Amino acid sequence: MEYKDLNTWIEISESAYAQNMEFFKKRVSSHSELSAVVKANAYGHGICEIAGLAVKHGADSLSVHSLDEALLLRESGFLQDILIMGPVALYRLSEVIKNNFRLGLFNLETLKELTRLTQEMGQRVRIHLKLETGTYRLGINEQELKYFLEILKNSPFITLEAAYTHFANIEDTTNHSYAYYQIDRFEKMISQIRSTGFPKIKKHAACSAATLLFPETHFDMVRLGISQYGLWPSRETFVSYKIKHTKNGEDVLQPVLTWKTRVGQIKHVPANYSIGYGRTYQTTRESRVAVLPIGYSDGYDRRLSNQSHVLIRGRRAPLRGRVCMNLIMVDITDNPGVQLEDEVVLLGSQGNETITADYLAGLISTINYEVTTRISQHIPRIVTPI
Numbered sequence: 001m002e003y004k005d006l007n008t009w010i011e012i013s014e015s016a017y018a019q020n021m022e023f024f025k026k027r028v029s030s031h032s033e034l035s036a037v038v039k040a041n042a043y044g045h046g047i048c049e050i051a052g053l054a055v056k057h058g059a060d061s062l063s064v065h066s067l068d069e070a071l072l073l074r075e076s077g078f079l080q081d082i083l084i085m086g087p088v089a090l091y092r093l094s095e096v097i098k099n100n101f102r103l104g105l106f107n108l109e110t111l112k113e114l115t116r117l118t119q120e121m122g123q124r125v126r127i128h129l130k131l132e133t134g135t136y137r138l139g140i141n142e143q144e145l146k147y148f149l150e151i152l153k154n155s156p157f158i159t160l161e162a163a164y165t166h167f168a169n170i171e172d173t174t175n176h177s178y179a180y181y182q183i184d185r186f187e188k189m190i191s192q193i194r195s196t197g198f199p200k201i202k203k204h205a206a207c208s209a210a211t212l213l214f215p216e217t218h219f220d221m222v223r224l225g226i227s228q229y230g231l232w233p234s235r236e237t238f239v240s241y242k243i244k245h246t247k248n249g250e251d252v253l254q255p256v257l258t259w260k261t262r263v264g265q266i267k268h269v270p271a272n273y274s275i276g277y278g279r280t281y282q283t284t285r286e287s288r289v290a291v292l293p294i295g296y297s298d299g300y301d302r303r304l305s306n307q308s309h310v311l312i313r314g315r316r317a318p319l320r321g322r323v324c325m326n327l328i329m330v331d332i333t334d335n336p337g338v339q340l341e342d343e344v345v346l347l348g349s350q351g352n353e354t355i356t357a358d359y360l361a362g363l364i365s366t367i368n369y370e371v372t373t374r375i376s377q378h379i380p381r382i383v384t385p386i
């Protein structure tokens with residue numbers, strides 16, 4: 001597919017996405033809700049595009065970070081359940097109630113305001129209580145829980161639909177003892193809730209890594225983020241999966257995103273001249289260089305300067321000089337067929353070559369999550385249908 005009028009665009013492969021969802025639908029029992037986590041513009045993949053594919057290919061619900069993400073989905077016509085996992089400003093809680101969102105709850109102030117508002121509006125709200133089990137991010141501990149439950153018992157318009165937690169150390173290690181500690185703490189708090197007058201409360205804990213590695217954490221719902229996009233949460237998760245399943249996980253997940261641009265100018269640079277700002281690259285031979293119209297303002301990290309590769313005509317071309325705001329330069333001396341407006345892959349596959357998010361992440365000491373998430377929202381996301 002070609003988009004002649006665009007300098008840069010992202011293609012989202014529906015067939016790759018569908019394969020990933022099919023894998024997870026098989027892996028997760030039908031008793032567990034499969035919630036597609038589409039926060040941060042669906043990890044850079046395009047929130048509405050991915051929500052559409054998620055619903056079409058078997059997600060039961062959607063999860064986001066912010067109220068505005070939830071509103072965007074509603075306004076785009078998504079009528080599914082949407083869980084908001086991050087904080088919502090107290091003065092905007094009425095929007096949560098009006099839109100029947102599920103709200104992650106971890107502040108007493110929020111609970112009190114919801115109790116007041118729901119009574120005033122005569123409308124119900126569903127909450128998912130976030131429990132602190134050892135990540136020490138959002139959540140309430142055992143002592144606070146008692147207090148929350150007291151108030152909840154006297155809040156007839158608030159439905160305590162579920163309680164949930166999040167693992168601290170499941171991706172970054174192949175030793176999962178801390179995850180087991182958290183599950184234990186979680187189960188104890190769930191028992192406390194059930195025996196305090198909420199016998200039917202649902203529970204959930206699993207992110208992608210837990211969904212892949214620990215079926216016993218699937219409970220009533222899994223919150224599937226990175227892996228629906230065809231990316232492994234980490235190398236450790238990949239290795240742990242391989243050990244558990246005595247098979248290579250390589251073909252289990254299919255990356256969904258391909259980031260493209262096209263050649264904007266071709267030029268010759270003599271030997272012993274420099275390329276780009278700061279003159280950080282010196283040619284050692286007469287070089288043929290392609291200038292590409294993407295840069296750090298698009299989310300192509302400046303630390304990739306002189307480090308990464310792109311794909312043109314199925315071959316790797318190394319970056320020369322620094323990444324600019326809107327441009328990069330690559331060496332095509334050994335790829336003489338390259339022409340103006342040739343399609344270039346910055347992330348993804350072309351021919352037999354692949355630039356993975358993990359490869360780019362490794363070059364700049366971060367994780368694949370950050371690489372895709374930081375791709376600018378302004379770049380069009382185009383779904384290539386099956």
Ligand SMILES: *Cc1c(COP(=O)(O)O)cnc(C)c1O
Pocket residue numbers: 037039085166206207208209223224225226227233
């Ligand atoms: C982002 C997030 C997830 C999804 O995590 P992945 O590792 O991307 O699957 C699940 N739960 C919470 C609370 C999150 O913030």
